[in-house]
Amino acid sequence: MEPEAENIRYYHTLKILEEKCQGRMRCMRKCPTQAIRVRRGKAHILEELCIDCGECINACPEGAIVPLTDPVEQTSKFKCRVAIPSPVLYSQFSVDIHPPEIFAGLKKLGFDYVGDASSACEAMSMALRIYLEEHTGPWPVISSFCPAVIRFIQVEYPGLTEHIIPLEVPRELAAKEIKLELSRKLNLPLEEIGAIYLTSCPAKAVSIRQPAEKEKSWFNGSISIADIYNPLLSAIMSLREGEFEDDLNQPSAIGMGWKVLGGTCSFLESGNCVAVSGIVELTRILDDIEKSKLREVKYVEASFCPEGCIGGPLAVENAYVARVKTIRLEDRYGKRPRLQEERVRQLYHEGHYFLERRIQPRPIKPLHPDIAKSIALMKEKEKIYNLLPRVDCGLCGCPTCLTFAEDVVKGLLDISDCLYNSIRRRSSP
Amino acid sequence: MNDDSLLDLEFEIIGGDFNQAGRVSTRLKSILKEVGFNPQVVRRVAISTYEAEMNVVMYARRGVLRFKASPQRISIVIEDEGQGIENIEMAMKEGYSTATDEMREMGFGAGMGLPNIKRNSDRFEITSEIGKGTRLKVTIIAGDGTRS
Ligand SMILES: Nc1ncnc2c1ncn2[C@@H]1O[C@H](COP(=O)(O)OP(=O)(O)OP(=O)(O)O)[C@@H](O)[C@H]1O
Ligand SMILES: [Mg+2]
Numbered sequence: 366m367e368p369e370a371e372n373i374r375y376y377h378t379l380k381i382l383e384e385k386c387q388g389r390m391r392c393m394r395k396c397p398t399q400a401i402r403v404r405r406g407k408a409h410i411l412e413e414l415c416i417d418c419g420e421c422i423n424a425c426p427e428g429a430i431v432p433l434t435d436p437v438e439q440t441s442k443f444k445c446r447v448a449i450p451s452p453v454l455y456s457q458f459s460v461d462i463h464p465p466e467i468f469a470g471l472k473k474l475g476f477d478y479v480g481d482a483s484s485a486c487e488a489m490s491m492a493l494r495i496y497l498e499e500h501t502g503p504w505p506v507i508s509s510f511c512p513a514v515i516r517f518i519q520v521e522y523p524g525l526t527e528h529i530i531p532l533e534v535p536r537e538l539a540a541k542e543i544k545l546e547l548s549r550k551l552n553l554p555l556e557e558i559g560a561i562y563l564t565s566c567p568a569k570a571v572s573i574r575q576p577a578e579k580e581k582s583w584f585n586g587s588i589s590i591a592d593i594y595n596p597l598l599s600a601i602m603s604l605r606e607g608e609f610e611d612d613l614n615q616p617s618a619i620g621m622g623w624k625v626l627g628g629t630c631s632f633l634e635s636g637n638c639v640a641v642s643g644i645v646e647l648t649r650i651l652d653d654i655e656k657s658k659l660r661e662v663k664y665v666e667a668s669f670c671p672e673g674c675i676g677g678p679l680a681v682e683n684a685y686v687a688r689v690k691t692i693r694l695e696d697r698y699g700k701r702p703r704l705q706e707e708r709v710r711q712l713y714h715e716g717h718y719f720l721e722r723r724i725q726p727r728p729i730k731p732l733h734p735d736i737a738k739s740i741a742l743m744k745e746k747e748k749i750y751n752l753l754p755r756v757d758c759g760l761c762g763c764p765t766c767l768t769f770a771e772d773v774v775k776g777l778l779d780i781s782d783c784l785y786n787s788i789r790r791r792s793s794p
Numbered sequence: 795m796n797d798d799s800l801l802d803l804e805f806e807i808i809g810g811d812f813n814q815a816g817r818v819s820t821r822l823k824s825i826l827k828e829v830g831f832n833p834q835v836v837r838r839v840a841i842s843t844y845e846a847e848m849n850v851v852m853y854a855r856r857g858v859l860r861f862k863a864s865p866q867r868i869s870i871v872i873e874d875e876g877q878g879i880e881n882i883e884m885a886m887k888e889g890y891s892t893a894t895d896e897m898r899e900m901g902f903g904a905g906m907g908l909p910n911i912k913r914n915s916d917r918f919e920i921t922s923e924i925g926k927g928t929r930l931k932v933t934i935i936a937g938d939g940t941r942s
Contacts, residue, residue, distance in 0.1 A: 524840075655841075656819055656844035657841045733830070736831065737864075740799050743801070
């Protein structure tokens with residue numbers, strides 16, 4: 366780890382609007398990494414712990430937590446603007462609206478080009494299969510496409526980063542290929558082409574601004590599917606015959622499946638692959654991997670959202686319905702490969718599908734940088750914890766009594782800030 | 795070094811209790827992460843304590859895990875009351891196992907536990923007495939006390 370790691374500011378896309386926040390602590394209780402505290406009636410995010418999963422967005426009854434994706438209008442600084450929707454978008458409309466109409470609708474909204482990411486998903490499925498054939502350990506390997514999972518591993522399981530597959534994620538591959546192609550075709554420098562990702566996921570918006578695995582993303586911004594949904598739907602409704610053309614060769618049905626839980630496994634030998642999602646199950650499986658317990662499993666598809674990306678916090682359609690719609694789209698377009706495996710194999714061995722650098726650990730700051738002092742503080746924390754009611758009432762603004770004890774040893778709170786104890790003391794004679 | 799900077803913990807392990815199995819190593823691991831030990835050191839502790847814990851669950855009536863950590867070194871002693879090991883040299887071989895069919899059904903019995911513990915430790919001692927029990931001592935060098 367680099368020594369400077371201490372001073373890195375992490376970029377986050379979640380913002381709490383102070384004037385809207387009522388301090389009702391729903392977000393604090395929902396946060397899977399216990400990264401939220403409520404102080405003086407307002408919620409605050411501890412940047413170091415936040416993994417951008419977006420659980421808090423939907424937990425807030427006031428709508429006070431907003432994702433900092435780019436506003437729909439603000440992408441006009443490029444000569445050529447290309448929208449690359451996550452294939453999740455294909456499953457957000459009624460079943461008789463197909464991808465070509467969605468692409469045409471996006472052009473009506475002002476995009477010069479629309480790129481399809483499902484072909485990159487298909488290429489990455491093949492690359493993944495080759496990777497599993499050639500990899501020699503450590504097992505199991507963990508998928509790299511969900512940035513919330515990646516950040517969760519970096520923060521809470523830093524010893525497991527070497528299990529993360531060093532393959533590029535489909536969205537970045539798509540942006541790279543589409544931008545290079547447009548640059549050639551239009552004879553434009555890359556800087557003049559703005560690629561915008563349309564996503565259901567706040568963590569991907571972060572990963573575009575501050576990638577974990579490279580200097581710079583191929584994307585220039587991201588738009589939330591929830592934000593673009595209404596204008597896009599009107600644009601689609603206003604399409605006339607002849608404004609779009611159906612082509613059953615595109616998008617790739619294999620690629621679309623990536624966005625549904627288990628999608629990447631369906632392309633692999635199923636005997637030793639597992640698909641895991643949701644914070645509880647992820648924690649369990651990562652604990653097991655950390656102990657080297659999962660000996661039979663070779664590949665873990667890990668998504669933060671319970672139904673995969675189609676269930677992302679910025680999606681519009683119900684995740685289960687979106688799943689069914691994806692299956693119908695897969696049937697419509699046919700699950701035959703669009704790409705030649707030989708070609709993918711060749712590109713694979715030229716390094717085309719690999720991340721620029723491996724994912725590095727980003728462990729939580731310990732109680733103290735000096736381990737000896739940290740151990741002493743740990744014991745102190747244990748002592749404080751034993752004085753607490755251990756009911757996790759949350760009145761102090763910490764999600765649990767344990768986090769309260771931690772904040773006390775860090776000097777952020779005083780033991781007298783435990784309201785439960787002071788009420789108990791007052792009411793006993 | 796004063797006593798404050800020494801972690802000293804003790805856990806009980808109950809033989810045959812497959813439901814609770816693995817708890818001790820999970821708990822230890824989260825303590826070490828919080829203290830700020832190097833992630834790879836934490837990983838080695840997690841693997842070796844898990845395997846040792848499982849062996850007590852599988853082959854003994856009960857056991858105790860004593861854990862001591864200073865910024866420089868971690869020492870773990872697992873002592874159990876149980877059947878003991880007849881031939882330690884054999885038991886240390888990869889693939890050797892006396893696990894029952896039932897245990898194999900649950901995914902254990904690959905004969906990899908003890909070799910894994912040895913691989914993940916800097917010092918490894920094992921003694922055993924038939925019919926009485928087994929004692930394992932594992933030492934892991936944690937570093938020079940600063941974060942690496
Ligand atoms: N604490 C113990 N008490 C008695 N016998 C033990 C103990 N630990 C290991 N053994 C013996 O040594 C053998 C090898 O142990 P090891 O942990 O390497 O493999 P395993 O437990 O059989 O399988 P695995 O650990 O891969 O699930 C065991 O099958 C058992 O016969
Ligand atoms: Mg064993």
